[in-house]
Amino acid sequence: MKRVDDFRLKFGKQELVPIMVGGMGVDISTAELALETARLGGIGHISDAMVTDVSDRRFDTSFVKDKTKFYKYNIDNADKSGVKFDLGHVAEATRLHVGRTMEAKRGDGMVFVNCMEKLTMNAPADTLRVRLASSLDAGVDGITLSAGLHLGSFALMEDHPRFRDAKLGIIVSSVRALQLFLRKNARLNRLPDFVVIEGPLAGGHLGFGLDWAQYDLQTIVTEIAAWMKQENLDIPLIAAGGIFTGSDAVGFLENGAAAVQVATRFTVTDECGLPADTKQEYFKANEDDIEVNTVSPTGYPMRMLKSSPAIGSGIRPGCESYGYLLDGKGNCAYITAYNREIALHPDGKNISVMDKTCLCTHMRNFKCWTCGHYTYRLKDTSRRLDDGNYQMLSAEHVFKDYQFSVDHQIALPA
Ligand SMILES: Cc1cc2nc3c(=O)[nH]c(=O)nc-3n(C[C@H](O)[C@H](O)[C@H](O)COP(=O)(O)O)c2cc1C
Numbered sequence: 079m080k081r082v083d084d085f086r087l088k089f090g091k092q093e094l095v096p097i098m099v100g101g102m103g104v105d106i107s108t109a110e111l112a113l114e115t116a117r118l119g120g121i122g123h124i125s126d127a128m129v130t131d132v133s134d135r136r137f138d139t140s141f142v143k144d145k146t147k148f149y150k151y152n153i154d155n156a157d158k159s160g161v162k163f164d165l166g167h168v169a170e171a172t173r174l175h176v177g178r179t180m181e182a183k184r185g186d187g188m189v190f191v192n193c194m195e196k197l198t199m200n201a202p203a204d205t206l207r208v209r210l211a212s213s214l215d216a217g218v219d220g221i222t223l224s225a226g227l228h229l230g231s232f233a234l235m236e237d238h239p240r241f242r243d244a245k246l247g248i249i250v251s252s253v254r255a256l257q258l259f260l261r262k263n264a265r266l267n268r269l270p271d272f273v274v275i276e277g278p279l280a281g282g283h284l285g286f287g288l289d290w291a292q293y294d295l296q297t298i299v300t301e302i303a304a305w306m307k308q309e310n311l312d313i314p315l316i317a318a319g320g321i322f323t324g325s326d327a328v329g330f331l332e333n334g335a336a337a338v339q340v341a342t343r344f345t346v347t348d349e350c351g352l353p354a355d356t357k358q359e360y361f362k363a364n365e366d367d368i369e370v371n372t373v374s375p376t377g378y379p380m381r382m383l384k385s386s387p388a389i390g391s392g393i394r395p396g397c398e399s400y401g402y403l404l405d406g407k408g409n410c411a412y413i414t415a416y417n418r419e420i421a422l423h424p425d426g427k428n429i430s431v432m433d434k435t436c437l438c439t440h441m442r443n444f445k446c447w448t449c450g451h452y453t454y455r456l457k458d459t460s461r462r463l464d465d466g467n468y469q470m471l472s473a474e475h476v477f478k479d480y481q482f483s484v485d486h487q488i489a490l491p492a
Pocket residue numbers: 099100101102103104106125127192194224225249276279280281282283318319320321339340341342343345448449450451452
């Protein structure tokens with residue numbers, strides 16, 4: 079019976095344990111989690127989502143405070159089009175977050191940055207160019223382009239000295255999205271080094287509509303693998319979404335995938351950035367406590383715990399401090415929904431916004447509890463303590479369980 083450890087992900091001459099821990103913004107996949115994954119020989123991710131805020135917390139900088147002070151005059155203004163990011167600050171924060179993480183890296187694995195195109199930051203191309211370039215400047219091993227189609231992202235990096243040496247990959251959920259990406263980027267003569275295929279059971283934003291349940295990860299992997307063979311393309315495929323045991327992973331490794339990307343099982347580890355009481359919410363969740371909804375202003379469906387405090391919250395939009403979801407004209411679907419409620423309740427008291435959420439503020443405060451479909455199985459991965467809570471796991475324990483387990487067994491902590 080095969081184990082994940084019988085396989086290796088190959089990048090040229092380098093061989094890795096074929097386990098990638100997926101990016102989880104905002105700072106849910108912390109530097110500690112990514113570093114531990116790399117130490118164990120796999121690939122870990124940090125995320126550059128809301129990097130100015132992450133830098134303030136990690137390094138005591140004051141990017142968010144400074145931005146808030148600068149745009150304070152606009153806080154009560156419904157029009158956010160004038161609220162811009164200082165590109166120098168974005169670069170500095172990215173270099174700090176990524177650079178310090180890379181300096182601390184030990185072991186044979188790698189650390190990548192998860193970069194979401196959907197964080198449009200009121201100047202989509204300019205801010206994305208800076209984010210990508212500063213991650214490369216800071217020595218990151220690779221970048222995973224996520225949440226968005228990213229048709230122009232490779233071109234934004236083409237003049238960077240590391241464009242051909244860093245590992246660059248994309249996340250897709252269909253063969254069509256991959257075909258589109260490759261067609262649009264053909265002139266660059268640079269293929270992605272890896273393609274993550276994310277199925278409908280993943281956490282975070284989904285690349286599917288509300289009919290997500292009709293899709294199946296293995297079917298999409300098989301379809302993409304067959305198309306690539308037909309086109310004589312040799313790019314490692316990385317399957318993601320709902321891979322809960324080492325045996326699940328082996329199933330994909332034997333059927334077209336070169337590695338797996340996993341996340342949910344690491345949400346209940348010491349190294350994960352969620353607060354301890356939130357981790358207990360994840361442990362205790364039952365299947366009917368989880369939903370895929372449309373409250374994210376990005377327009378993508380998102381999976382989360384129904385009890386997330388973000389759902390229905392009517393807080394004032396925090397764009398003067400954050401503003402990561404402002405499109406190129408300074409709009410965000412939450413601002414529209416919030417202003418509609420304000421018009422109905424001019425006193426501004428007890429406002430509830432049901433259809434959209436202020437994702438920046440709530441992700442930043444860990445109040446949007448996004449999670450994978452199998453979160454309800456996390457309780458089977460640990461022991462219940464006398465106080466009713468579950469024992470926290472170490473990332474090493476979970477990583478090694480994926481790496482060495484057979485027969486769908488899940489090792490409980492000592
Ligand atoms: C809490 C959480 C947050 C996530 N945030 C992001 C994100 O910011 N960007 C992204 O590309 N994927 C995100 N994901 C998706 C994961 O990176 C990963 O591909 C997926 O969840 C794997 O499926 P699994 O959770 O069933 O193992 C997130 C997943 C979780 C559980």
